[in-house]
Amino acid sequence: MSEELPRHSVSVTGVVVRDDGRVLVIKRADDGRWVPPGGILELSESPEAGVVREVLEETGIQVEPQRLVGVYKNMVLGVVSLAFRCRPVRGKARCTDEAALVEWLNPKEAVAAAPEARAVRITDAFRNDGPFVRIHDGSILL
Template identity: 60%
Template sequence: MVGADRAHSPKQPSPLHSVSVAGAVVRDDGRMLAIRRADNGRWELPGGVLEIEEAPEGGVRREVLEETGVEVEVGRLTGVYKNMARGIVALVFRCHPVGGTAQTSDEAAAVSWLTPDEVAASMTEAYAVRLLDAIGDNPPYVRIHDGQRLVTS
């Protein structure tokens, strides 16, 4: 009887996740595109929420262009990152700039091409790793974080 009762009991709804996309835009000289967010002043890579009707690659192109004025060719997936505190899953793709001019926007108070050392020094660990993971030809990383630091499982 317990099994039958369990089968008919109302199921709890699953928590919802948000999916975001970001571009790890790397120039031929190794410098990486970063923005200082207008809302919180933190340095991050350009990206945002994936819209329902968008493919991930299209979302990356849109977000990078909207936030930085840089047009990109989207390459391979370099990592999947989950913010455990906020339930956000971010897909990060390595990109190559193909046009446009880096400029600020409503979302980016500053736009800069940073060296890997500058990325590590100016970003929180949870965001720096997204750009640094895009260097090289490693398989995609899967990492979790609390919004600031990586979390080990």
Template identity: 60%
Template sequence: MPTASPRHSASVAGITVREDGRILVIRRADNGTWEPPGGVLELDEAPQAGVAREVFEEIGITVDVRQLTGVYKNMRQGVVALAFRCEPVAGTERTSNETTAVEWLTPDEVRERMSEVFAMRVLDALDGNGPQVRSHDGRRLIPAG
């Protein structure tokens, strides 16, 4: 009997940018890290719909999902994350059972507060150079090659 192949999990993240250039981020309730809002994509869900759902569930903001800005693979866990640049449309920021804080940060504050792998998702969305494809080990980027 053949051995089953490992499976990947697909997740999405919404990099929501205001007109003043500040980026909406959350502090996760489970581990205290600062990240863009997001989560696991449902089986019957389109990626853009998943981003909008996750951002709304986690922080109460309705977003317009604009464009794919990056594809990121955690090589240790087999998680592939799709990051999308979004614009806020409606709602008021609030915490949820998944978040302990919600803030609008500058790019410099993103670099200071977020781990390299999550900061890179935000910075890639801001640079406008098209979708980036990157691999990481959960903490640090793995050089392409």
């Protein structure tokens, strides 16, 4: 009898950057952490379509993915997140069931507000030498 192997979960993160350089971040309703918007990728969608859907659902902002920023694995939960730098296309930022607050912060403020494992995605989105591959424990890079 063969045991079923554990499976990874795949999520997407949108690092949305306006023309003025401000970054879209949410204060999660479930744990109060400031993070770029994102969530679980559905089986039927491409990573790019997933990031568009997740950012819109969580913030009311329609985005256009520009490039893959990196691949980030939570070693504790087995979640692999694909982060994309995106540009806003339309919409007005609004709170949702998942986002208690939605703000446009300057990159320094956004990085300072987020846990290290999420802040690095913002930092990486402003670099041009990626995409990056990083591992973390949900909060801290390993």
